[in-house]
């Protein structure tokens with residue numbers, strides 16, 4: 193496993209006078225800099241679940257360290273088992289808590305960062321957000337199997353397997369309804385929510401496989417791809433070595 197610390201939030205400058213008077217801080221020790229949270233992830237190019245968990249942690253404003261787990265590395269998988277009994281990524285550790293499964297991570301982040309907007313405040317919108325996020329977490333098997341996330345690829349005119357079309361139609365229905373009801377640009381309005389993290393990998397798939405969409409859904413895909421966090425993830429994915437094999441698992 194490799195650990196990659198994410199950039200800590202910039203500290204605000206203190207007044208010059210206070211700075212002069214303040215004793216020089218001791219150099220940060222390893223223990224003092226120990227991150228409160230870790231997030232286990234696998235390939236940034238292929239692992240759509242990793243992207244979902246990572247976006248959620250970013251949306252929540254959580255400071256965390258990335259733990260990259262290669263699915264081929266038996267030792268790394270043994271270590272992952274200690275963090276996630278499912279041996280799946282993403283897996284979050286935070287302040288003594290172990291959280292695996294993307295939906296559980298979203299709900300946990302909402303608890304520890306209640307003002308981050310992981311879910312809308314309004315009860316009815318919140319129920320809607322939970323429902324469409326749950327639908328992504330447990331459904332769309334045909335879409336996932338036939339249009340795997342691959343951020344490096346682009347297949348203009350890709351022939352979509354008929355079995356995946358009902359999944360695409362249902363996602364278009366969800367997005368179109370959310371964008372019309374809450375006014376966009378995100379699924380639940382101006383604030384990004386767990387639902388946007390859940391569907392972000394789908395936006396990448398629609399672009400990779402040249403899926404024909406209505407105008408609101410095209411705009412939504414553009415909104416997702418334009419997020420700074422998304423740009424950061426895609427840039428890292430593109431730097432991954434090409435010899436990472438597309439894995440025969442639920443990506």
Ligand SMILES: N[C@@H](CCC(=O)N[C@@H](CS)C(=O)NCC(=O)O)C(=O)O
Pocket residue numbers: 234238239240241242263279280281282292293294295329441442443
């Ligand atoms: N819905 C699950 C899916 C997680 C999942 O399938 N993760 C894949 C990577 S994208 C994984 O870890 N696969 C490893 C394996 O199956 O051995 C979640 O939210 O955690």
